[in-house]
Amino acid sequence: MADLNEHTVTDAAVAQMANTPDPRLREIMESLTRHLHAFAREVKLTPTEWLAGIDFLTRVGQACTPYRQEFILLSDTLGLSRLVNVMDDRENRVGEATETSLLGPFYRENSPRFEYGQSIATRAKGPEMIMFGKVVDEAGNGVPNAIVEVWQTDAEGAYDLQANDPEVMDMRGQYRTDAEGRYAIRTLIPLGYSIPMDGPVGELVRKQQRHGFRPAHIHMLIGAEGYRELVTALYLGNDPNIDSDTVFGVSESLVVNLATGLNESPDPSVPSVRYDFQIAKRAAHDKSGRVGADPSKIAAE
């Protein structure tokens, strides 16, 4: 038996994983182990700091509930979620499809159905806006019967899941495009908001003196038979934190500005924005599945 030192322990750990039947799991765990060890060596992690890390990760896990996913929040604030999205885009995005953005922790399946131009604000009140346009294919032709899912904060910066009764859905819904691929959503102007600051991730972000805010945005998930699902978001260009998103979700092509008097808007008197979403045919090599991070599907009760 050879004694393990700070370098050979890495090889020993990787060697114990060498019989993993799933080659992808083996590859991921070997790389993760090597990088994790390299990190610990680089900072000369002490036992006290290691224990603080164990304690932090434990609290992150225990902060997860069916309505809150603190590990996704941690990944978001570390820039990891954005990194994974960017790589997936490069690997699987086809042609001129709309850029993706983070799904975030507030997506929920089975949101209510609405008709063209109806408002998703069934309870919340505030200044209104309209988002309209088309879902188009790579050639720019409208895609009929596409599902356009939308979710956002209310005018006070809170999602329904953060309200007192998270069982009640509001400020989210699903639309179907018409025969020309058109959609129109009436909603409230979202407010930029702080990520949840009452958990361990918020504690860390405060210790880093980060403001913790996301610029105002509207989440979108767009799907159609035979097309790659598009998870994206539109960001309001006049938000003061548009350049310093705590979770690194903003892309220039997703920044929009509202204006009244747009003739094509279902109601030109309401501040509106036209945005066409371009979706791509699902590529044969597309390995990306549904990134449906519905917290209730992840966190054990």
Add this chain to the structure above:
Amino acid sequence: MADLNEHTVTDAAVAQMANTPDPRLREIMESLTRHLHAFAREVKLTPTEWLAGIDFLTRVGQACTPYRQEFILLSDTLGLSRLVNVMDDRENRVGEATETSLLGPFYRENSPRFEYGQSIATRAKGPEMIMFGKVVDEAGNGVPNAIVEVWQTDAEGAYDLQANDPEVMDMRGQYRTDAEGRYAIRTLIPLGYSIPMDGPVGELVRKQQRHGFRPAHIHMLIGAEGYRELVTALYLGNDPNIDSDTVFGVSESLVVNLATGLNESPDPSVPSVRYDFQIAKRAAHDKSGRVGADPSKIAAE
């Protein structure tokens, strides 16, 4: 606003952490972020795999209880705990002090006091053994009134915390060395055991086709006023898994073999081992604190 790609997102994340007032936290989080991103880039982590990772970490956190620390187990099986220990030893170990070993997830504070030669097996039954010797300083002189804490499995390979009533302590206790620094512990011969396999870490270890066993061992924590606390363990040399510990805890200098007929043993008819623990004065630069990973102090209820 510049759009973030898979490389610039790393710099953007690090830049947002640049105002962290605590320089050590800044250093650790910057290094962690860079290595985490490098891992994700190296394996081209997909959204589906990322989500599986989120789910895994969430389940690890939720498996933690006051009596179980699944994140320490994860760290142990990845070789990270051993790495941190090895570095701490190199940094802070002085002279010929006894090597350290992993604390593991089963340490508990406030274990019962025993007198010289008494048995820690207050309930469990099985073949007995005796461990005796001295706690000595760097010059080899006995250290009187040192605390010798010991904890181990019973003869069936289970810790008290894994028994039906984890409130009841057994197979653990504290001794004080006498005026010559001597200690003697009567106990049961421990059995090698599997790490807990009913949680997410066990699931991973099974997917890696690792046997999941630790060789039989006795945990020790030795402390005396003015000396560096020593966390170590003695391993039984005849255990079949002595060379393939799932958590990489074994060091050659900590492997012992039992023998009957040792004259110095309090009872030479019982298989015994003499082991002297050498402890070092606490160095001025010693930043290591108590690595007291009592699960009940870490996991939220």
